[in-house]
Amino acid sequence: MLVSYKWLKEYVDLDGVSAAELAEKITKSGIEVEGVETLNEGIRGVVVGHVLSCEQHPNADKLNKCLVDTGEADPVQIICGAPNVAAGQKVAVAKTGAVLPGNFKIKKAKLRGEESNGMICSLQELGIEGKLVAKEFSEGIYVFPNAAEVGTDALELLNRDDQILELGLTPNRADCLSMLGVAYEVGAILGKEVKLPETNTAPENEKASDYIKVSVAAKEDNPLYVAKVIKNVKIGPSPQWMQSRLMGAGIRPHNNIVDITNYILLEYGQPLHAFDYDRLGSREILVRRAADGEEIVTLDDTKRILSTDHLVITNGTEPVALAGVMGGANSEVNSQTENVLLESAYFTGPAIRKASKDHGLRSEASTRYEKGVDPARVRAAAERAAELMAAYAQGEVLAGSVEADSLEITPVIVSVTLEKVNRVLGTDLSEEVVADIFSRLKFDVLTDNGTFTVTVPTRRGDITIEEDLIEEVARLYGYDLLPKTLPIGTSTQGGLTDYQKKRRTVRQFLEGAGLMQAITYSLTSAEKAAQYALDKREPITLAMPMSEERSVLRLSIVPQLLDALKYNQARQNDNLALYETGAVFLKTGSSELPEEREHLAAAITGLWENHPWQGAKEPVDFYVVKGILEGLFTQLGIEEMVSFKQGAVEGMHPGRTALLSIAGKQVGFVGQVHPTVQKSLDLKETYVFELSLKAILSVEIPALRYKTIPRYPSITRDIALVVGAETPAGDLQDIIIEAGGSLLTDVNLFDLYEGEHMEAGKKSLAFSLKYLNPEKTLTDEDVMKAHDKVLTALKEKANAVLRG
Amino acid sequence: MQDRLKELEGEAISKVESASSLKELNEVRVSFLGKKGPITEVLKGMGKLSAEERPKMGALANEVRDVISMRIESKQQELEEAAVNEKLASETIDITLPGRPVRTGSHHPLTKIVEELEDLFIGMGYTVAEGPEVEKDYYNFEALNLPKGHPARDMQDSFYITEEFLLRTHTSPVQARTMEKNNGQGPVKIICPGKVYRRDNDDATHSHQFMQIEGLVVDENIRMSDLKGTLEVFAKKMFGDDREIRLRPSFFPFTEPSVEMDISCKICGGAGCSVCKKTGWIEILGAGMVHPNVLEMAGYDSKKYTGFAFGMGAERIAMLKYGIDDIRHFYTDDIRFLTQFSVPEE
Numbered sequence A: 001m002l003v004s005y006k007w008l009k010e011y012v013d014l015d016g017v018s019a020a021e022l023a024e025k026i027t028k029s030g031i032e033v034e035g036v037e038t039l040n041e042g043i044r045g046v047v048v049g050h051v052l053s054c055e056q057h058p059n060a061d062k063l064n065k066c067l068v069d070t071g072e073a074d075p076v077q078i079i080c081g082a083p084n085v086a087a088g089q090k091v092a093v094a095k096t097g098a099v100l101p102g103n104f105k106i107k108k109a110k111l112r113g114e115e116s117n118g119m120i121c122s123l124q125e126l127g128i129e130g131k132l133v134a135k136e137f138s139e140g141i142y143v144f145p146n147a148a149e150v151g152t153d154a155l156e157l158l159n160r161d162d163q164i165l166e167l168g169l170t171p172n173r174a175d176c177l178s179m180l181g182v183a184y185e186v187g188a189i190l191g192k193e194v195k196l197p198e199t200n201t202a203p204e205n206e207k208a209s210d211y212i213k214v215s216v217a218a219k220e221d222n223p224l225y226v227a228k229v230i231k232n233v234k235i236g237p238s239p240q241w242m243q244s245r246l247m248g249a250g251i252r253p254h255n256n257i258v259d260i261t262n263y264i265l266l267e268y269g270q271p272l273h274a275f276d277y278d279r280l281g282s283r284e285i286l287v288r289r290a291a292d293g294e295e296i297v298t299l300d301d302t303k304r305i306l307s308t309d310h311l312v313i314t315n316g317t318e319p320v321a322l323a324g325v326m327g328g329a330n331s332e333v334n335s336q337t338e339n340v341l342l343e344s345a346y347f348t349g350p351a352i353r354k355a356s357k358d359h360g361l362r363s364e365a366s367t368r369y370e371k372g373v374d375p376a377r378v379r380a381a382a383e384r385a386a387e388l389m390a391a392y393a394q395g396e397v398l399a400g401s402v403e404a405d406s407l408e409i410t411p412v413i414v415s416v417t418l419e420k421v422n423r424v425l426g427t428d429l430s431e432e433v434v435a436d437i438f439s440r441l442k443f444d445v446l447t448d449n450g451t452f453t454v455t456v457p458t459r460r461g462d463i464t465i466e467e468d469l470i471e472e473v474a475r476l477y478g479y480d481l482l483p484k485t486l487p488i489g490t491s492t493q494g495g496l497t498d499y500q501k502k503r504r505t506v507r508q509f510l511e512g513a514g515l516m517q518a519i520t521y522s523l524t525s526a527e528k529a530a531q532y533a534l535d536k537r538e539p540i541t542l543a544m545p546m547s548e549e550r551s552v553l554r555l556s557i558v559p560q561l562l563d564a565l566k567y568n569q570a571r572q573n574d575n576l577a578l579y580e581t582g583a584v585f586l587k588t589g590s591s592e593l594p595e596e597r598e599h600l601a602a603a604i605t606g607l608w609e610n611h612p613w614q615g616a617k618e619p620v621d622f623y624v625v626k627g628i629l630e631g632l633f634t635q636l637g638i639e640e641m642v643s644f645k646q647g648a649v650e651g652m653h654p655g656r657t658a659l660l661s662i663a664g665k666q667v668g669f670v671g672q673v674h675p676t677v678q679k680s681l682d683l684k685e686t687y688v689f690e691l692s693l694k695a696i697l698s699v700e701i702p703a704l705r706y707k708t709i710p711r712y713p714s715i716t717r718d719i720a721l722v723v724g725a726e727t728p729a730g731d732l733q734d735i736i737i738e739a740g741g742s743l744l745t746d747v748n749l750f751d752l753y754e755g756e757h758m759e760a761g762k763k764s765l766a767f768s769l770k771y772l773n774p775e776k777t778l779t780d781e782d783v784m785k786a787h788d789k790v791l792t793a794l795k796e797k798a799n800a801v802l803r804g
Numbered sequence B: 001m002q003d004r005l006k007e008l009e010g011e012a013i014s015k016v017e018s019a020s021s022l023k024e025l026n027e028v029r030v031s032f033l034g035k036k037g038p039i040t041e042v043l044k045g046m047g048k049l050s051a052e053e054r055p056k057m058g059a060l061a062n063e064v065r066d067v068i069s070m071r072i073e074s075k076q077q078e079l080e081e082a083a084v085n086e087k088l089a090s091e092t093i094d095i096t097l098p099g100r101p102v103r104t105g106s107h108h109p110l111t112k113i114v115e116e117l118e119d120l121f122i123g124m125g126y127t128v129a130e131g132p133e134v135e136k137d138y139y140n141f142e143a144l145n146l147p148k149g150h151p152a153r154d155m156q157d158s159f160y161i162t163e164e165f166l167l168r169t170h171t172s173p174v175q176a177r178t179m180e181k182n183n184g185q186g187p188v189k190i191i192c193p194g195k196v197y198r199r200d201n202d203d204a205t206h207s208h209q210f211m212q213i214e215g216l217v218v219d220e221n222i223r224m225s226d227l228k229g230t231l232e233v234f235a236k237k238m239f240g241d242d243r244e245i246r247l248r249p250s251f252f253p254f255t256e257p258s259v260e261m262d263i264s265c266k267i268c269g270g271a272g273c274s275v276c277k278k279t280g281w282i283e284i285l286g287a288g289m290v291h292p293n294v295l296e297m298a299g300y301d302s303k304k305y306t307g308f309a310f311g312m313g314a315e316r317i318a319m320l321k322y323g324i325d326d327i328r329h330f331y332t333d334d335i336r337f338l339t340q341f342s343v344p345e346e
């Protein structure tokens, strides 16, 4: 809502309160003033001039040579290119030395050999948006009514010596979609009275009811319809001041009748519609729901196909307006109009919202109806508009109005106690302070022993419960005056859940290991959603995606991380290690919410060790990534429960991928991205893992217990084994651990040899085995026994022979 | 004899002093203090002395020995030190060469903000509550006093999956779920961080996915002044003690009264600049007293219980705190962006 400061002054005394101060006060009391615009900012030296003569420029077809009286001793010559300039006009003249918007300085000039001492201005040149300029002036200069006094400030005459407050209204404050509503709000803030416009129509002898009959079939959509008839109007421009106010509020002037309906809409917040009475085609108004497929051509010359969802005004048979949204072209007021049927109606929100949405038509009227208008202003608005039509269109207002009225206004009465106000706000306000706030709001209030019983005015439809009243008290008392406290009462134990704590551990570990946390989008394309999914289900698709690229919920994180690597590599960031924790979304039954499983994924590419001057330049490989995971599992105390098995995952290198499982259930994978995928993404050798964080963090681990530090020495035996080249080292290690019994406390692979000194198809692996008895000093004999078992098992199960 | 001993002492000391290596010094030790050395030789002539003089001479000879061996010892230390120094000098390296880099990872800035807030509120007795990102219309809207057809649903255009399920538009459904789970009983004190989604085209200031952090306190006798005090603690912790806060009345369907909180603009100090749109204030979050309908729908007796709630966007907080100018940076994961957040802050 755009509010003119000067106009507002007509309703509330603003003496001593500047527009900027007012804006600050309004903002602090609950309606955000998003801006204050000074309309004549940066404009100087523009006066009303009288065009004494106007003849064609001797050397230019499209220019005119004008002699203009600007109120100074001598008239000046001005060259003007506007097509509509003519002798006898009163115009806005920017004199030499004047400044126009954009710091455009007017200087004496010569145009095609003729001197020009100033400029005759269009409204656009005076800083008014083109779409707000009335059609007749939109292609040329502006022409004042003849009464304009030569030499006076043209901007003042145009009411541009004003400031516009731009109110950002929240949906609950539809009451401030009118000047009167704003006046009540400002009156409450400043503690001032509100002066309402007075209406006194001098009724003619004829009655409106002799001219029109009104009936409403859809009473729920339209509880009140008021029609007035104004005869013998003279269509012409509306008065200057009215046009200025409309432009200030962002509405383009048309003619006196239409402008008056818009003016009242701004003043009362009540939408009005003027029909050309003689073009209605009947002497009847019937409001009803449209029939399916019924048609209307609206004012914008667009044919609209209607349905039973839409409310129409008809002449008894045909629609003449889409109720509350837009009038019909067939009954539009035009320059030939003589008699006007004025509609002021109360339409309820839902019917209007549907029509405005279905037809993509949001008008000043529909916006107000959707948010709710004040039913108590329907008649007053009609009376005031009729009076203005008499005053500014020389119309004759017929006596009375014709109504279809099924409206029942039940007063909303809300009460609240002083104790509750203070308890909710944490304040210690007195009864007087609270009562004063209600009276400033012009609420009808009964105060009885600490209880306020408020009859809410119909203009404030947002107030229905006691909390609403408490808010009114708080905001007008001032939020800055509220005390600051912290909650008292039941003390609660703050903290993280085990899961949340462990998740933080995971992040810290990975970051300590050199990975950077990434966050990517949950929405992806159908193609990417399916890649690298641990659980291959049909992905969940949005009903109305904004793009194909963000249409489906992800089943995995790796594809997003690969995109991030690609993005970075394209920007010469080559050595990358990213990880992410986040949900993937798995479809369940159609009546249940999807399962959201938190995953952990990482993607690493480029150099892992990078210290070239000492010769350390090692690209990431499988064992780097595996080492990170092993470290993580150790940190979480689950290293013994997770197993790595060679496996295959689509999109991964077939020989360099391991599946991770816990208790036989697959929980993730790790390995190298398939070289063809790497190539398609322009990536170097890249390693990734993705696992179910939920599965990893949900493993039950035994309570932490201290183990005595051994007091006896251990004995170490190294063995070198020759096995088939394809034998996994992990299998040998498993055999050793199983056979080694309780004395074997540690096994470490310390050498791997494949090459020319080996028989073809064979390799050598060396392990170091540590034996220890925590109870006593080990004897050679004890070790021998255990170690023999190990060697036998290796021979039997893996055909491993000791290397001689 | 006495003179001879003194003479030997002088001779030995000068040889010790002139020794230039440990080896030379050892030769001096052997030649003077050895079994066949001159002192032993001298002492052999003691038989000629009187019984009275013999012990005196013995003592003198021992004294000379001690002096010589002390001098040898100290010379030895000196020579050893010199040898060590020489070795160290030969081992000197160029300490200006670059060190071997240790890889460092870092929190994503949004996680940094979230964890900082979690820790702040945990210290005030809050727990961290999480919930699904795909939500039921009921929890996302209806339970929050936004029935179907409510005009304020326009304010948050959403991604629906079916008529009933959608990507949550805020983390408030976690509040609704937590209250419901508590069966209308006892205090609730939670902070709810999480991803939320709205139908916005991604540009410098809009993102279809973002991170929200909300808080909720419900108990008997929770006051609006408690909200104000809590928000002040938050603002000072997050943005510094020198920042002022301002509460403005506002509107949200799920709170009544509702507030928006501004902090004073750090860039212009309140004088007005482009960042604060010439107002001197920057909007940080929305909050309010929990609407009685929301309490009742979750099973709380709104006559007995009151509560407050607040919510903010982590991106917005991070952008203001660190001066980040484009919200898309949070989701492209450019490492030149991510690496900037590894340093700790006080």
Ligand SMILES: [Zn+2]
Pocket: B265, B266, B267, B268, B269, B270, B271, B272, B273, B274, B275, B276, B277, B278, B280, B281
């Ligand atoms: Zn500023």
